[in-house]
Amino acid sequence: MQTRAVNQRVQQFIEICRDHGLKITTQRVAIYEALIQSNQHPTVDMIYRLVKRDFPHISFDTVNRTLTTFADIGVVDVVEGFGGPKRFDPDIENHHHLHCTTCGKIIDFKNDRYTDLEIPASITKMFTVISKRVVLKGHCADCAIEQ
Numbered sequence: 001m002q003t004r005a006v007n008q009r010v011q012q013f014i015e016i017c018r019d020h021g022l023k024i025t026t027q028r029v030a031i032y033e034a035l036i037q038s039n040q041h042p043t044v045d046m047i048y049r050l051v052k053r054d055f056p057h058i059s060f061d062t063v064n065r066t067l068t069t070f071a072d073i074g075v076v077d078v079v080e081g082f083g084g085p086k087r088f089d090p091d092i093e094n095h096h097h098l099h100c101t102t103c104g105k106i107i108d109f110k111n112d113r114y115t116d117l118e119i120p121a122s123i124t125k126m127f128t129v130i131s132k133r134v135v136l137k138g139h140c141a142d143c144a145i146e147q
């Protein structure tokens with residue numbers, strides 16, 4: 001990812017934290033940066049390993065709590081329904097996922113038709129939809145070759 005894009009996202013992150021009265025610490029910024037740079041919907045453990053390089057004394061628990069706080073204020077998303085450890089998504093714009101059931105990779109994609117998907121009245125009657133995400137399960141190119 002371009003440095004400029006990273007800076008922009010960090011700037012946006014700092015603003016959202018401020019809006020929620022969350023103190024900006026170098027550690028929190030480092031955790032967020034690790035998240036946007038990893039580009040693979042990482043688990044707490046993956047972020048922990050990345051951040052530990054610069055903050056050798058940081059604990060897994062701190063990283064876990066920080067990511068949960070980020071999700072609470074909406075600056076990151078938690079990827080739902082894949083079983084296993086929780087995965088985090090720094091892209092809070094509307095997008096969709098390809099999920100490789102072999103290696104667990106989650107690939108982002110945009111599609112206006114999916115985003116504009118009409119919700120049937122039978123659902124809107126009983127449920128207020130606040131976001132929509134289409135998840136396509138299958139095998140990524142790397143895994144398809146191996147089979």
Ligand SMILES: [Zn+2]
Pocket residue numbers: 100101102103104105139140141142143144
């Ligand atoms: Zn795969």
Ligand SMILES: [Zn+2]
Pocket residue numbers: 041089091095096097107108
């Ligand atoms: Zn995503």
